[in-house]
Amino acid sequence: MERPGQLRRGGRGCLLDLPWEDILVPHILCHLPLQQLLSLQRVSKSFQSLIQLYLANMRCFDSSQIGPAIPRAAFVNLLKDNEVLQQLALQNCSDWLTDRELLPVIGQNHHLHQIQLKGCAQLSRHALVAISLSCPNLRRLSLAHCEWVDSLSLRSLADHCKALEAVDLTACRQLKDEAICYLAQKCSRLKSLSLAVNANVGDVAVEEIAKCCPELEHLDLTGCLRVKNDSIRVLAEYCPKLRSLKVKHCHNVAESSLSILRSRGVELDVEPPLQRALVLLQDVVGFAPFINLQI
Numbered sequence: 001m002e003r004p005g006q007l008r009r010g011g012r013g014c015l016l017d018l019p020w021e022d023i024l025v026p027h028i029l030c031h032l033p034l035q036q037l038l039s040l041q042r043v044s045k046s047f048q049s050l051i052q053l054y055l056a057n058m059r060c061f062d063s064s065q066i067g068p069a070i071p072r073a074a075f076v077n078l079l080k081d082n083e084v085l086q087q088l089a090l091q092n093c094s095d096w097l098t099d100r101e102l103l104p105v106i107g108q109n110h111h112l113h114q115i116q117l118k119g120c121a122q123l124s125r126h127a128l129v130a131i132s133l134s135c136p137n138l139r140r141l142s143l144a145h146c147e148w149v150d151s152l153s154l155r156s157l158a159d160h161c162k163a164l165e166a167v168d169l170t171a172c173r174q175l176k177d178e179a180i181c182y183l184a185q186k187c188s189r190l191k192s193l194s195l196a197v198n199a200n201v202g203d204v205a206v207e208e209i210a211k212c213c214p215e216l217e218h219l220d221l222t223g224c225l226r227v228k229n230d231s232i233r234v235l236a237e238y239c240p241k242l243r244s245l246k247v248k249h250c251h252n253v254a255e256s257s258l259s260i261l262r263s264r265g266v267e268l269d270v271e272p273p274l275q276r277a278l279v280l281l282q283d284v285v286g287f288a289p290f291i292n293l294q295i
Contacts, residue, residue, distance in 0.1 A: 016046050020053055029054045034065040038078075056081040062116075063092035072096050085109040089116035091142075098122045099130075106130045114140040118168070121146065128153035132160040139163060144170035144194070151179035158186035166192035170220070173198055180205035184212040194220035196246065202226030210238040220246040222269070232257035242266050 018024050029037060029050075041048040055078055063070045070092055079085070088105070090097055097120045106112070106127070112135045117123065125148055131138065132153075138161040143149050149172040157164075164187045169175060180201060184190070190213045195201045201224045209216065210231070216239045221227050227250050235242065236257070244267040247253045255273050262268060 016050065020050055021057075024050065025054050025057055030058070034062070035067060038066070052081070055079070057084060058082065059084060060087040061085060062087070062089040064089065066092070068092065069095065072101060076101060079105050083108045084111060086111050087114040088112055089114075090120060091116055091118040094119040094121065096122070099124055099127050102127055103130050106134050110134055111137065113137050116142045117146060118142045118144040119146070121148070124148050125150050125153035129156045132157040136160060137163060140166040142168040143172060144168045145172075147171065147173055150174045151176065151182075154179045155182055158183045162187055163189060165189055168192075168194045169198070170194045171197040173200065176200040177202055177205040177208075181208040184209045188212050189215055191215050192218040195224060196220045196222035199223070199225045203228055203231035206231035207234045210235040214239065215241060217241050217243045219244075221250055222246045223249045225249070225251060228252040229254055229257035233260065236260040236264075244268075 015024070018028075037051055037054065041051045061079060061082075063075070066074075072093075075093060075097075082105075085105075088109070090102070093101075097117075102120075102123060103126070107130065112131075115131060115135070115138065117127075123146065128143070128149060131141070133156070141157075141161075141164065149169065151174070154169075154175060167183070167187075167190065169180075175195075175198060177200070180195065181204065184205075185208065190209075193209065193213075193216065195205070201221070203226070206219075206221065206224075206227055207230075209219070211234070219235070219239075219242065224247075227247070229252070232245075232247070232253055235245070242261065242264075245258075245261060246269045247258070248269045258268055258270065259272075262272070
């Protein structure tokens, strides 16, 4: 095998003649789709060695770049030598990903600051505990539709990952107000939080989030049936940086509390009562009458 960086006979160069670690890996291969890089391994043994070097040094792994589904064995092989990952997105592995495959990757990558595990239903609470112990610099974490997340594993996350800025706990239905309150108290830098589709979340959790997380910009409470007007008013009072709030299907939240946020320009996913009435009228009669909303 020819050494990288050494010109071939006759003075003619090719891609492999460029320095691998200084040029090819950090400045060229990182701009190519991962699926194409994996195909490049079949060209020759030299290219196979080059791609293996790239895989061991890549900072971001997104399983969706490989295709709609990645085989279990391929996942294990791709990340077995990598210890420098910063971003990990595994939503395309949700059909088969278990602790057995994930924990070794988490255990050898202590620089992760973004992890996406949406829909990975076959993991267990041990995965979240491992993340909390191995990734102290974690900033963004998606656990949407991971119903295995419980209060103890969330407390571990809050204790060890206090730099968290965005957490998606959509449909994590084991979690109740107490666990959410603990997360808010420990992770006061939170800017984005989703508690959607969890009927256990109520005013106690929302008020604690408001009082502990002054940097909060986005909050998703879709389908949180126990949330009422009082906590929305507290949210308006304590979160001046709030930019968006989702409260669709929160039947106990009325315009009387939302109007405060609406007047500040906060993006809401429910329309004002008059506008909702006009939409319904249009659905019934086929057109909406003109009404001057500026009066």
